[in-house]
Amino acid sequence: MSIRDYRQQLEQEVAQELARAAEPSGGPQAELESAGDAGRLLSLTTHPEAAPELRAAALGRVVRQKDQGSAHLAPLERLVDPNEAPAVRVAALSLLKLLAISSPTFPEWRPMFLEALRRAVDEPALRAAALETLTQEGDRPTQEKLLAGLKDPGQALVPVDQALRLLSSDPHADVREVARSIAGNPPDEAALVQAMKVLAGDPGSVEAFRSLLADRSQSSSVRKLAATALNNLAPELLQPGPEPRPGAAADLESALALTDESALAKHIGALIRVRREPAPR
Amino acid sequence: MIRLVEAGRGDSAYTQSFLELLDERHPVYSGVGTAAVVRMRGELLLALGHHVLPTAALPFVLEELESPHEAWLTAVAARVLRNHPEPSADFVAPLLSALFYIGQRDDTVRLESYGGYGSIGEPTTAVAEVIRTLGWLGKAGERALPRLHELRAREPGLRTAARLDETIAAIRDGAPTEAPECCGYARRLVDAPRSAPADVTELVLQDQSGELLTFRDFFIGRPSIVVFFYTRCDNPTKCPLTIAKLGRLQQHLHAAGLGDAIRTAAITYDPAYDLPPRLVQYARSWGTSTGEHHRLLRTVGDLAPLGAFFELGVNYGDSGLVNRHRIEAFVLDPAGRIVQVEARQRWEESQLIAAAVASMGQADGRADG
């Protein structure tokens, strides 16, 4: 296509887009479009007879139309309302996350956002998203609740592996001792993997990772993660080895084992290959 | 400690005990999580400042404002500062620093709840408390006016706008004050140069290139300026800023022709994790140079001998990770003796350089220990 034709094509597409936006559409969007301005859309967000999906969409439209200073207010109200449908609250959280990225006023309403998220943790349909958002914002009270849940299952908000995962992103979340304990006696592999991710920054776990790496009874995922952790903590202990050839195996079990060994060897090879070059002084 | 704090809240008889507990080296912080450290320090500040905030507590309060990271702790510091008998213009810079940094990490807290996140007490935010304290300064806060006007001009939300208007009016209309310059921070010349013992002078260190050397090799023979950091520091106003300032200090040295005469070193609090590749990247990230006379260092073994010699303001959680540290910088004379310490407050490059230069003329050059 020539440059001129390309320009014409794009101009046509833009023109079509502008025309489409000006025309009313049919179907489910019709009700949103007939609501028109932000005030009526806002009413639609709380209309008791409107389906949750429609109310969620109306909320999105409201946010798009509002000015930056107030766009967060409607979704905040929906998020904290315990009587609101989960679908609408989930949409509200997503909209608030979008505004947190793009709105210049976010620093001012961050306190309200965090408060709303802490309340949203109580709603099972929102718990995972709320905890994720809180921990990624570095929320210390949430970290403490998750840690308490790991120490006392009666206080657990989420399964062990999820709590560890949420806490793993912050070295100062103080989950390392608990992670060591869980790694020593994991309830399941998912928990072991997450505990290992926490301990990948713990110099005191080097020997544990060496053992896991050498332990052929462990899954490929666990052994690869052990190699990654060793590469982070004590790279001199990670050496490339010959890559096994699964085709050389005598039976299926051996072939599977060699396949795992082959995968591990490839993984270690990649870790070593992308290491930083030693720096001159 | 909670019982001690409750018993001594607002009682000046407990002031000395509370100040001792604010020393990062206190065993009460050893093996404790970061969150617990934050709570303890915040409750100590609240107890100290319950009625009248003693001047001796100011370095701890102003440190929390200048290098903020936790919204609750910042709110506490701003609140108790208002109980100091005398506003001072020296409070403006730390408060503005708090406004800038905690403004991006603000949160709703309740100062009457233990640790700030319970249900007791009126909700407030760190930014609200800081703005209010700026207003409390009255005329002493004049230097803050340009910044406050600029913030107001950005058309913040209604509540923030109202707080700013109130504070600007309070400063503008405040009574003239002759508040004395205050806050001799913990900048001090040591009473007498402190010599390194043998277990320090022979301590083996490793630099960012992997080279091994002893304390004696690097720190004896020329004066040096030493700072501490760790790569997993999550407070951008502490370690990243320390290393960035070290880089600027190095530029001043080179510009003055002192780049070879005075050495600089940044030593990690976290030697087990901060291996040479991480030291290289950290130096590059935050803008400090390395070379023959300028190194990032880790102890090959335990940090404890250095910790004792420098009396480092750091402690560790049960996981072995730093749970709290202060900003600290040291000047060593050519004999490797500590002759100046700057702690808690952000240090000035020029003052460290001046102290290092002064030590060149005073030291007899002989190594001790």
Add this chain to the structure above:
Amino acid sequence: MPLEIEINGSATPEARYIANAPSPCRIRQAPAAGPLPVTLTSQPAQPGGGQAVFYSNPAAPSSATLQLTLPADGSWVDFGLGGKWQAPSVDDRDCLLIATGNGDTLTVPLMVRLRKDANTLLPRERDRFLEALAKLNAGGSGRYQDFRDIHVGAANAEEHGGPHFLPWHRTLLLDFERGLQDIDPAVSLHYWRFDQPASSVFQSNFMGATAQVTGDPPSDVAFDSGHPLSGWITDGVPGISRSALFDTQTSPAPGPPGFDLLSEAATLALGDVYTDFAQMEGTPHGAAHVSFVGWISQIPTAAKDPLFFMLHANVDRLWALWQWLKRRTDPNDVNVYQGQNRDGRRLDDSTWPWNGVTTFPRPGFAPGGPLKPSPTTAAPGAVPTIRGVIDYQGNSLAAARIGYGYDAVPFELS
């Protein structure tokens, strides 16, 4: 050798990378008895390779060949060399510049190096990109950390929520891409086209098999054994936390309900002036981010996921495409960029952190140092400004060319 050619001001192989915009080149003959007519042509070195076109001067239209007469005294003769529309390179040195005159031929291999739709990459292009990306991370101790440190909450005002959003991120991507090119000069920062399904991108052999979730927490993306990114570490923790709120194999990124992710056409249709176009910070940009759960969905953690850079490359491509379509390349035109009266947002303000300014209103730290240089251009300089990245192809001012381009954005305006 009787003929000599310089590309991008140099005879070294490091400079032999061009984008769609014409790179300054010159040619001369060794001093001879008389002038020498030469013909310049370009052809791929192999099928599917890149091809270049010529510009007799910056204002001239491109041509497939160029006839020049080289003075006898060996003086240089200037010409421009740019990528032929829709003929980018796949491999390094797969485009040939051929100069013939008086029976002599000089062939110079080079690369028409463009940012491409990541979903269309050939396996070897994809693998080169991944290898460079992994080496930039270097298991958590590489220079990738600088970019992770730049994009944090404390610096938010420098990066988002204003007219500077687009030029700031353009500068970030340029610095990032140059970091990749320090490792492998044949690599570009390819873009994730989020308004179309990108099934190849979200695979275990590329940016990771990304599970779809509804209300569940995210999981780490899955990589094939030996994949370069399988040792990815940021902040001391292995893995990349990302799940999608849509089926990455069949659907584009949707955005939240009612705040849909805009298509390319709808984005271009936002308006004819910069202030209107810049609304795209909300959608499609923000909408793309929150079409996932995991790191990429929030500012404090977004840059931990390398997909972040490919998302933003598409944001930048959309801006570049809009600039081309609307002919908005002269930074002096307020319809091209309208700033705000705040540091870092005016047209001639320098850009943090590359300016190293650490006094208010900038943060007290500035990770990573000055903007990386490139052997292919001096622009935008070690301390970039907003102005310096707007005319990125040099349409209005040839010297403003900053040395990158997109497969889907031409240089010539018509």
